Amino acid sequence: xxxxxxxxxxxxxxxxxxxxxxxxxxxxxxxxxxxxxxxxxxxxxxxxxxxxxxxxxxxxxxxxxxxxxxxxxxxxxxxxxxxxxxxxxxxxxxxxxxxxxxxxxxxxxxxxxxxxxxxxxxxxxxxxxxxxxxxxxxxxxxxxxxxxxxxxxxxxxxxxxxxxxxxxxxxxxxxxxxxxxxxxxxxxxxxxxxxxxxxxxxxxxxxxxxxxxxxxxxxxxxxxxxxxxxxxxxxxxxxxxxxxxxxxxxxxxxxxxxxxxxxxxxxxxxxxxxxxxxxxxxxxxxxxxxxxxxxxxxxxxxxxxxxxxxxxxxxxxxxxxxxxxxxxxxxxxxxxxxxxxxxxxxxxxxxxxxxxxxxxxxxxxxxxxxxxxxxxxxxxxxxxxxxxxxxxxxxxxxxxxxxxxxxxxxxxxxxxxxxxxxxxxxxxxxxxxxxxxxxxxxxxxxxxxxxxxxxxxxxxxxxxxxxxxxxxxxxxxxxxxxxxxxxxxxxxxxxxxxxxxxxxxxxxxxxxxxxxxxxxxxxxxxxxxxxxxxxxxxxxxxxxxxxxxxxxxxxxxxxxxxxxxxxxxxxxxxxxxxxxxxxxxxxxxxxxxxxxxxxxxxxxxxxxxxxxxxxx
Amino acid sequence: xxxxxxxxxxxxxxxxxxxxxxxxxxxxxxxxxxxxxxxxxxxxxxxxxxxxxxxxxxxxxxxxxxxxxxxxxxxxxxxxxxxxxxxxxxxxxxxxxxxxxxxxxxxxxxxxxxxxxxxxxxxxxxxxxxxxxxxxxxxxxxxxxxxxxxxxxxxxxxxxxxxxxxxxxxxxxxxxxxxxxxxxxxxxxxxxxxxxxx
Numbered sequence: 007x008x009x010x011x012x013x014x015x016x017x018x019x020x021x022x023x024x025x026x027x028x029x030x031x032x033x034x035x036x037x038x039x040x041x042x043x044x045x046x047x048x049x050x051x052x053x054x055x056x057x058x059x060x061x062x063x064x065x066x067x068x069x070x071x072x073x074x075x076x077x078x079x080x081x082x083x084x085x086x087x088x089x090x091x092x093x094x095x096x097x098x099x100x101x102x103x104x105x106x107x108x109x110x111x112x113x114x115x116x117x118x119x120x121x122x123x124x125x126x127x128x129x130x131x132x133x134x135x136x137x138x139x140x141x142x143x144x145x146x147x148x149x150x151x152x153x154x155x156x157x158x159x160x161x162x163x164x165x166x167x168x169x170x171x172x173x174x175x176x177x178x179x180x181x182x183x184x185x186x187x188x189x190x191x192x193x194x195x196x197x198x199x200x201x202x203x204x205x206x207x208x209x210x211x212x213x214x215x216x217x218x219x220x221x222x223x224x225x226x227x228x229x230x231x232x233x234x235x236x237x238x239x240x241x242x243x244x245x246x247x248x249x250x251x252x253x254x255x256x257x258x259x260x261x262x263x264x265x266x267x268x269x270x271x272x273x274x275x276x277x278x279x280x281x282x283x284x285x286x287x288x289x290x291x292x293x294x295x296x297x298x299x300x301x302x303x304x305x306x307x308x309x310x311x312x313x314x315x316x317x318x319x320x321x322x323x324x325x326x327x328x329x330x331x332x333x334x335x336x337x338x339x340x341x342x343x344x345x346x347x348x349x350x351x352x353x354x355x356x357x358x359x360x361x362x363x364x365x366x367x368x369x370x371x372x373x374x375x376x377x378x379x380x381x382x383x384x385x386x387x388x389x390x391x392x393x394x395x396x397x398x399x400x401x402x403x404x405x406x407x408x409x410x411x412x413x414x415x416x417x418x419x420x421x422x423x424x425x426x427x428x429x430x431x432x433x434x435x436x437x438x439x440x441x442x443x444x445x446x447x448x449x450x451x452x453x454x455x456x457x458x459x460x461x462x463x464x465x466x467x468x469x470x471x472x473x474x475x476x477x478x479x480x481x482x483x484x485x486x487x488x489x490x491x492x493x494x495x496x497x498x499x500x501x502x503x504x505x506x507x508x509x510x511x512x513x514x515x516x517x518x519x520x521x522x523x524x525x526x527x528x529x530x531x532x533x534x535x536x537x538x539x540x541x542x543x544x545x546x547x548x549x550x551x552x553x554x555x556x557x558x559x560x561x562x563x564x565x566x567x568x569x570x571x572x573x574x575x576x577x578x579x580x581x582x583x584x585x586x587x588x589x590x591x592x593x594x595x596x597x598x599x600x601x602x603x604x605x606x607x608x609x610x611x612x613x614x615x616x617x618x619x620x621x622x
Numbered sequence: 623x624x625x626x627x628x629x630x631x632x633x634x635x636x637x638x639x640x641x642x643x644x645x646x647x648x649x650x651x652x653x654x655x656x657x658x659x660x661x662x663x664x665x666x667x668x669x670x671x672x673x674x675x676x677x678x679x680x681x682x683x684x685x686x687x688x689x690x691x692x693x694x695x696x697x698x699x700x701x702x703x704x705x706x707x708x709x710x711x712x713x714x715x716x717x718x719x720x721x722x723x724x725x726x727x728x729x730x731x732x733x734x735x736x737x738x739x740x741x742x743x744x745x746x747x748x749x750x751x752x753x754x755x756x757x758x759x760x761x762x763x764x765x766x767x768x769x770x771x772x773x774x775x776x777x778x779x780x781x782x783x784x785x786x787x788x789x790x791x792x793x794x795x796x797x798x799x800x801x802x803x804x805x806x807x808x809x810x811x812x813x814x815x816x817x818x819x820x
Binding site for chain 1: 633634643646647650655656657658659660661668669670680681682683684685686687688689699700702703705706708709710722723724725726727728730731732733734742746747765
C-alpha cells in the first residue's frame with residue numbers, strides 16, 4: 007500500500023513537505039487532482055499519481071497548467087473536492103482560466119497549489135504569487151511547516167466550500183522540500199462523483215453575467231476578510247511591545263531568532279497564514295500597542311504595504327518596516343542568521359554574529375555546475391548541431407527542461423530563453439529580424455505543453471526556422487513524469503493513448519520533417535544540414551529515451567567504453583562533448599566505466615577510433 | 623533539547639538524500655526532534671547537492687553560513703568549497719575519495735591535492751576526520767554504499783543523540799531489501815574506520 011494511504015491516525019511519519027501536502031489532501035477527501043509537473047511542486051503530484059493507481063482518486067498529468075486548472079475547475083463544479091498543482095510560473099499559464107474562474111466560483115472545494123521558488127533553485131524567475139490572490143480576488147493560505155501544511159489542506163477545502171470559490175495554497179521551495187515528523191489524521195471518504203445543475207446565467211461568462219459575478223466576488227472578498235481575522239492560521243504569539251508580522255518559512259526563522267536573542271518577553275509575533283485578503287481588524291488591533299513593527303516576508307513587500315495602509319487608517323504613526331536597504335531584501339530567500347541580525351538591528355538588541363572562517367587562502371576551485379548526464383542524447387544532438395552549423399554563428403533559442411543545461415560550453419546550445427514554449431515563437435521573431443540561421447530546441451513534454459501554438463504560428467506566417475524536438479520520451483527534468491507522447495502501455499499503465507509528435511507536426515503542415523537517432527552522429531549531422539538548408543519551417547525529431555530513466559528501468563544496458571592506447575590525445579571527445587564520464591589522469595583522457603552509459607558518441611567522433619567498448 | 627546543526631554536501635548521484643533520510647527516520651524512532659531541508663531538481667544533474675538537518679527544538683529547516691556544528695562531505699573538493707558553512711568549532715568529516723568535476727578535466731581550474739585540502743580544512747575548523755569511504759564501500763560489497771559508510775562515521779562522533787541500532791532499523795525500513803545487509807555492513811565499516819580518531 008502507498009505509504010500516504012496508510013489508515014493509521016496518530017502514526018508519526020518523517021515526511022517531505024510535498025508528501026505532507028498530498029497526505030493532507032487525501033485526509034480531506036480529495037477526489038480529483040490535476041497537474042503539470044514543476045519543481046518544487048513535483049512530488050505532490052507524483053504521490054497523487056501513485057495513489058491513484060490504488061484508490062478512488064482520479065489524477066491526471068494534464069498537458070499544461072491552463073488545461074489542468076480548467077479540468078479541475080469543471081470537476082469542482084460537479085461538486086467533487088479537487089486540487090490543481092503547479093509551480094509558480096505555471097500559474098502564469100493558468101492565469102487566463104484563474105481570473106474568470108474566480109468570478110464563476112466552485113460548487114465543491116478546489117485548492118490551487120502554487121509552489122514559489124525564492125532564490126530560483128530551479129526556476130527562471132522568483133515571482134511572488136501572493137499577488138495572484140490580489141489580482142484574482144481569491145483567498146491565499148500559506149503554511150510555515152510540513153506538519154502545518156498537512157493540517158491546512160482540510161481547512162483550505164472547507165474555506166473553498168464556505169466561500170464557493172477556489173482557494174490558493176502558496177508554498178515556497180523550503181517548505182516543499184523540507185522534511186519533518188508529521189502525525190497522520192483520520193481519512194475522510196472522498197465523494198468521487200457529483201452533478202452539475204444547469205444554470206447558464208451564473209456559469210456562462212458573457213458580459214451581462216460577469217458583471218453580476220464580479221459583484222459577487224467583491225462581496226465574497228469582504229466575507230473572506232472576516233474569516234481571515236478569525237482564522238486559527240492567523241495567530242499571535244507572545245505579548246511584548248515589539249511587533250513582528252511574518253508568514254511562511256520566515257515565521258520559523260523569526261521564532262528561532264527571538265529565542266536565540268533572548269527577547270521572548272519583549273516581542274509579540276503575528277503569524278499570517280491566511281494572507282489574502284489580509285486580516286485588517288486583526289492587524290490594526292495587533293499594531294496599536296506596538297512601539298514599532300517589523301514585517302518579515304520573503305519576496306515582495308506584499309504584507310508590508312498592506313500593513314502600512316491599515317496603519318494609516320487608524321493613525322498609527324510608529325515605524326513599520328520590512329523591505330529596506332538596511333533590512334530585508336526583495337531578492338532571494340532568507341536564512342536564520344539574516345533574520346536574527348535584522349531583528350537585533352531593528353529593535354536595538356545587542357548581538358554579535360558568529361565569526362565566519364577566513365577563507366582568503368582557499369585557492370580558486372574548479373566549478374561543478376549541473377550538467378547533462380553521461381550518455382544524455384541531448385548532448386549528441388547539440389554536438390551534431392554544432393558540427394552542422396560550424397562557422398555560421400547560428401542563433402539557438404532554447405526552452406525549459408534538462409536540455410537548457412546545454413547552453414553551457416562546450417555545447418553552447420542556447421542563446422535565448424524566457425519561458426515554457428518560447429523557443430519556437432522567439433525563433434520566429436529572430437528569423438525575421440536578424441541575418442543568421444535560427445535553430446530552436448524544445449523538449450517533448452514542453453512541445454505538448456506550449457510549443458504547438460508557436461509551431462502553428464511559424465507555419466502559418468511562413469517563418470524560416472529549424473525546430474529540433476528533443477524527444478526523450480518522458481518529462482525528465484522534474485523526475486520522469488509521463489506526457490501525451492509517452493508509451494504508457496509500455497510502462498504497464500492502462501487507460502491512456504499515445505500521441506505521435508511526428509503526426510502532430512505533419513498535421514500542422516510542416517513541409518520538411520526528419521526523424522533522427524541522435525546516437526548516430528554522421529546521419530544526424532547530415533539530417534540537420536539538410537533541414538537548415540530548407541527555406542521555411544523545418545522540424546527534426548531527435549528520438550532517444552532519457553538515459554537516466556532507461557538506466558533506472560534497467561532498459562538500456564549499453565556497454566561502457568574505454569580509451570585505448572591508440573589515443574593520440576586530440577581530446578575532441580573531452581573538449582567538444584563535455585561528457586561527465588571523462589576525466590584526465592596522467593595527461594590522458596579516461597572514461598569512468600560506472601558513469602559511461604555506452605552511447606558511443608565519443609567513439610564515433612574520435613579521429614583515431616581509439617575509444618572502444620569494454621569487453622566483459 | 624539543545625540544537626545541533628548538520629550540513630551534508632555531496633555530488634548529485636552519491637546518495638546523500640538517502641543517508642539524510644535514514645538519519646531522519648532514526649531520529650524519529652528515538653523521538654529526537656528533527657527537521658531537514660534539501661534541494662532537488664536542476665541541481666541534481668551532476669551538481670552539488672546539499673542537505674541541512676537540525677536536531678533539537680528549532681523551527682528552521684536551513685542553516686546559515688558559519689553555523690554548522692557538524693559537517694559531512696561526500697567529496698573532498700566539495701568539503702573545501704562549502705567551508706563557509708563551518709566555524710572554528712565545527713567537526714568536519716570528509717570522504718577522501720575524489721570525484722573531479724568535468725571543468726577540471728577541460729582545464730578550467732585545478733583540483734587541489736588531497737593533502738592541501740586536508741590542511742586547509744584542518745586550519746579553520748574544530749576537528750577534521752577523514753576516511754576513504756569509497757574503499758570501505760567496496761569492502762562492504764557495493765561502491766554505491768559510500769553514503770552508508772559516511773553515515774556510520776558521522777554517528778560514531780556521538781555528537782548526535784542517534785544510536786547505531788536505530789540507524790540499522792531505519793536502514794531496514796528505508797532502503798531496498800536487497801541492499802540492507804550491505805548497507806548495515808557499510809555503516810559498521812564507517813564507524814570502525816573513525817572510532818580511534820575521535
